[in-house]
Amino acid sequence: MARSALLTVMVNAAFKAGKSLSRDFNEVENLQVSRKGPADFVSKADLRAEQIVYDELRKARPTYAFVMEEGGEVSGTDGQHTWIIDPLDGTTNFLHSIPLFAVAIALQRGDEIVASVIYNPVMDELYTAEKGGGAWLADRKRLRVAERRHLSDAVVATGIKTQGTSNDGLQLRQLNHVNPAVAGIRRSGSISVDMAWLASGRFDALWEAGLKPWDVAPGLLMVKEAGGLVTDYAGQPGSVWNGQIVAGNETLQGALLKTLKSVQ
Structure with a gap:
């Protein structure tokens, strides 16, 4: 699969944030953690990863808006495009040293999601999708849902x-x-x-x-x-x-x- 320029920007942002999360994951006992609600936590790792994704995407597409788990909404001048970001989906797993978490990024154009990236840095699994272009694992394996019927x-x-x-x-x-x-x-x-x-x-x-x-x-x-x-x-x-x-x-x-x- 050949990545579009847009998807390349998203993948690079996810990889850079994933590298930061991997470093923090190896020293998770030293992280500062705050509670947002019942079993709902935010750590310095979430905030660092989100800032990395934000900076990378803002640099590449400065007119796009943002909706982020930690940083909230940031308006854009484009009017059609919005980045939707979860910098660390699976924070509780992360804080318990369970290697199931991901950097997740989507782009909404109008009312539709048109591109997405989900990256688990510990397992080094990169999932990507573009509207009309299929879903892929590591750019090599085209994804299909299971065919079971019962x-x-x-x-x-x-x-x-x-x-x-x-x-x-x-x-x-x-x-x-x-x-x-x-x-x-x-x-x-x-x-x-x-x-x-x-x-x-x-x-x-x-x-x-x-x-x-x-x-x-x-x-x-x-x-x-x-x-x-x-x-x-x-x-x-x-x-x-x-x-x-x-x-x-x-x-x-x-x-x-x-x-x-x-x-x-």
Whole structure:
């Protein structure tokens, strides 16, 4: 796969931030950490990585706007393009020395996500996607969602929110309904990794709610370009902004969505 100039800019920013995260990961016990909410942390590593991504993208496309997990919104003069950034998706994993986290970057043009990068620096796995150009691992392997057709054969991913957050009761009821219907449920701790692994066929389907735009945007395009279907809990096309996703190949996505709709 030949990268476009735009995707090259994104990959370079992710690599540079990933290098910084790798250094911090090896000295995680020395990091300064703050609590944003229940089991919601931010470290100096998040802030450093976000600043690196911001600086690299701002230098390359100075007129584009930004939506960032830590830095919030920064307006641009372009009017059509917005970078959506999670500099460290999987902070709790990171702070516990669990090597499942990612730098996640997406570009929104108008109402559409048109390019995305998800990079796990510890595993050195780079996932990229461009609208109409497919989803790729390391520029060499074209990604396709798994072809399984029965939930009973499927490994399904989700995020399990901390108790005390919104909809935690609903989530537990969903787990009780989905668990006996599938081959297994996995919780990686990084929604970007989950969606990249769904696009690559490692996971067969996933669902989660309570998500932010930077959680959804990079993986949304990745799954679509790998042939997957993404909707919200109502079955409407998946949006970066409504915080819900149900995803998989068309058959499994439909079966999982039907199961979730039966939970009150």
